[in-house]
Each structure stands twice: as structure tokens, then as C-alpha cells.
Amino acid sequence: MSCSVAVSNSNVFSLSSPCHFSLPSPVLKRHRPAKLHIPVASLTVDVLTPVPETVPAKDVVEDEGIGFSVYCKKGSRKHMEDRYSASVNLHGESKQAFFGIFDGHGGTKASEFAAHNLENNVLEVIKSDYESDIEEAVKNGYLKTDSDFLKEDLNGGSCCVTALVKKGNLIVSNAGDCRAVISRGGVAEALTSDHKPSRIDEKERIETQGGYVDMCRGVWRIQGSLAVSRSIGDRHMKQYVIAEPETKVVKIESHHDLLILASDGLWEKVSNQEAVDIARSFCVGSNRQGPFNACKKLVDLSSSRGSIDDISVMIIELQNYI
DSSP states (O other): OOSOOOTTSOOOOOOOOOOOOOOOOTTSOOOOOOOOOOOOOOOOOOOOOOOOOOSOSSSEEEEEETTEEEEEEOOSSSSOOEEEEEEESGGGOTTOEEEEEEEEESSSHHHHHHHHHHHHHHHHHHHHHTTTOHHHHHHHHHHHHHHHHHHTTOOOEEEEEEEEEETTEEEEEEESSOEEEEEETTEEEESSOOOOTTSHHHHHHHHHTTOOEEEETTEEEETTTBSOSBOEEOGGGTTTOBOOOEEEEEEOOTTEEEEEEEOHHHHTTSOHHHHHHHHHHHHSSTTOOOHHHHHHHHHHHHHHTTOOSOEEEEEEEGGGGO
16 A cells, blocks of 8 residues: 555655756856755654554454454445444453444544543543433543544544443443444343435435535435435534434343344344344353454345445353342
């Protein structure tokens, strides 16, 4: 690749032309050209602190931890723009955790920034305001992450889906078209609703702000450009593309076995129920092969069906948090 940025990270003339001379006449005396004075200017280079990286530089990312597994695979783009975060045993509490999938567009900076900062911002707000309104607290964490990213004067955007586990509750939030699907004893239920310009309420909100939504190259887009209506970043569309998440709180019960968080690279080719059926076939019963193999199976299935997008799948075993 001519410009390197690996999977999960931003890691990452000579000109020659022929010259033709005419020899001077032998009767003319050659003169040495006047000496040129070239001033020496000092060059100062400002080295910017890079946006923190969250995953190694490669086109496939694999990870496993206590009660979760994740598998990410680069699509047809030059660089992998998906990121993830996973933190268990938060503050020394085995029943508290935070997970996220971040689907970047227009580069990797927004997804890297969100993966590195969203968790801390959400937890800071919740720590001081948890008992009042959990949904409002999570919203403030998302909005702070968006505001901080815009201050960095970086381009691009990122869809997000996150899951916070705390005090036996599952708090799932999303901005964009990353999705969370829970298995209730094998029955799939989406806990999030995709934020796309074609969604009636999103379309009305955008048009109220003076924007427009139309079909462009077979996809509904805002201003003929962006195909999602909520995200972190996207400064050039900020009037229409908000970072406010939608949040759902679920009490984790015995029939809740799995939670799947994934980027739209999966959901464009695999239905909610099919994803749950495949995940459970790997994670539940006597033929258990584990959630990591389930993640890989889902990614490979979507890819085999023609997905050219980055695909990231995380499976969380909810029985660890009852």
C-alpha cells in the first residue's frame, strides 16, 4: 500500500528528467556564474500526539477475555476502520464491564478516538450521576466524546454501539448503524434501532434542520453524502448528524444467554435471528466450540455472502453477570 494504516490503527523523489545542453561557441570565453547566496532558514516541525491506538496493526483482529470474544476483519477499503473496546472487572467488580464496537468512516481517527475515550467519559458521568437517570448519564458521555473529538480538529466519523454491565443491569446504547442483539433463550431481540436517514423520525429531524435526504447510488443519504444519521464526529455534517445515543436498560435474567454487538458489515448480510442461532450453536450445549469461533463464523458468513465492508463481531456471555 502506498500509504500505511493497518487494521486497527493509524500506524500508518527523486524526479529525474533528461536535460539537453548546447555547447558554447569555442570563440566565447566562459565565465563562472555569480555566486548564489542561499539563506538558511530554521525548520521547526510540530510533532502532534497521535490519537491513541486500541488494536494492533493488522487486517484481522482477534481477542478473547473473561466472558467475551471479538473478531474483526478488514473489507475492501485500504485500511480497517472498525475498532472495539472491552473492559471487564471494572473497579475490581467482577460483575461490572464495558464493551463497544466502533465503525469508522472517512478514516480511522474517529473510531480510534471513540474506542479510547467513550468508556471513560460514560463511566465518569455515571459515577457522579448514576442514581438519577442512567440514560441521561450515558447520553452525556457520548456527547462529551463527540465534543472532545471535534476539538481535536480531526476528520471522519464513527458509529458506536456500547454495552455497560452494572448491578445486574445491561445498559445498551448506540449512535449510528452498529447494532446490539440479545438472545432470550434462543429468541433474537434487537436492543438498538439503526440510525439511518431513511428512518422516518430521523428524516424529519434532518429536514427540520434544513437538510435533505435522498437516494444516491442505491442508498438513502444526507445531503447526497452520509448514509448514517448519528455518529461521533462528522464535523462537516454536524448540523444534521448528531451524537446523541438511544439507550435501553435490561435486567439480566437466567434466560439471557448471549449479547451480540456488531458493525453493519454483519447486519447487512445476516439477520438478527440467524446470528443468534449460529452463536448459540457454538456457545450453548454439548457441542460447544466457544464464542470466539462463533464470532469468526459470523464474520466469514457475511463475507461469503458478498459483504465488502469491515466486519466486527463481539459476543458477550451474559450468564457471567447474573
